[in-house]
Amino acid sequence: xxxxxxxxxxxxxxxxxxxxxxxxxxxxxxxxxxxxxxxxxxxxxxxxxxxxxxxxxxxxxxxxxxxxxxxxxxxxxxxxxxxxxxxxxxxxxxxxxxxxxxxxxxxxxxxxxx
Amino acid sequence: xxxxxxxxxxxxxxxxxxxxxxxxxxxxxxxxxxxxxxxxxxxxxxxxxxxxxxxxxxxxxxxxxxxxxxxxxxxxxxxxxxxxxxxxxxxxxxxxxxxxxxxxxxxxxxxxxx
Numbered sequence: 001x002x003x004x005x006x007x008x009x010x011x012x013x014x015x016x017x018x019x020x021x022x023x024x025x026x027x028x029x030x031x032x033x034x035x036x037x038x039x040x041x042x043x044x045x046x047x048x049x050x051x052x053x054x055x056x057x058x059x060x061x062x063x064x065x066x067x068x069x070x071x072x073x074x075x076x077x078x079x080x081x082x083x084x085x086x087x088x089x090x091x092x093x094x095x096x097x098x099x100x101x102x103x104x105x106x107x108x109x110x111x112x113x114x
Numbered sequence: 115x116x117x118x119x120x121x122x123x124x125x126x127x128x129x130x131x132x133x134x135x136x137x138x139x140x141x142x143x144x145x146x147x148x149x150x151x152x153x154x155x156x157x158x159x160x161x162x163x164x165x166x167x168x169x170x171x172x173x174x175x176x177x178x179x180x181x182x183x184x185x186x187x188x189x190x191x192x193x194x195x196x197x198x199x200x201x202x203x204x205x206x207x208x209x210x211x212x213x214x215x216x217x218x219x220x221x222x223x224x225x226x227x228x
Binding site: 041092101102107 | 155160221
């Protein structure tokens with residue numbers, strides 16, 4: 001199993017550009033998540049999905065969009081990049097088992113918006 | 115709402131020193147508790163977990179005990195190594211939400227010097 005994979009690893013965007021961060025998991029997990037990690041701030045949940053076709057907003061969804069057409073894939077879309085979106089983005093997945101949510105994380109995408 | 119508080123870092127220790135990273139939580143329900151570790155340039159990975167009061171989670175020489183009376187889950191290791199240098203996140207999983215929401219603390223950076 002590759003686990004959770006993310007592409008790209010690094011990206012520099014200009015203000016106003018758009019991009020899609022890719023996330024794929026091969027563990028047949030039903031739950032998937034997108035977080036952003038700002039220096040010294042921990043993780044903040046952007047969007048999550050409890051299954052194919054079902055997504056919902058987390059704490060900080062503004063400026064982002066997601067879709068979940070398959071169990072495996074959960075891309076995150078930035079439409080109009082802003083400097084405030086400079087961050088490290090992590091995708092995670094989990095298999096809900098008796099309420100013990102253990103999340104598996106990808107290696108992250110480091111995004112800089114200039 | 116639910117929250118997790120961790121001791122502020124960075125923490126710098128000499129090799130073979132004793133490690134304690136304090137973590138306390140606030141939760142309305144009966145959460146599961148976790149410690150995640152993030153090595154440089156990588157995503158988070160589960161280090162250990164505990165799902166009920168007085169449970170002790172352990173892995174790789176690290177331990178933490180779920181203390182409901184003091185709402186704490188402190189991480190300890192008897193003898194740290196240089197390879198333990200990483201950021202450590204305390205987290206709780208709230209079983210009351212539809213997606214088993216996980217709340218992460220801000221992280222504590224640990225540097226172990228030879």
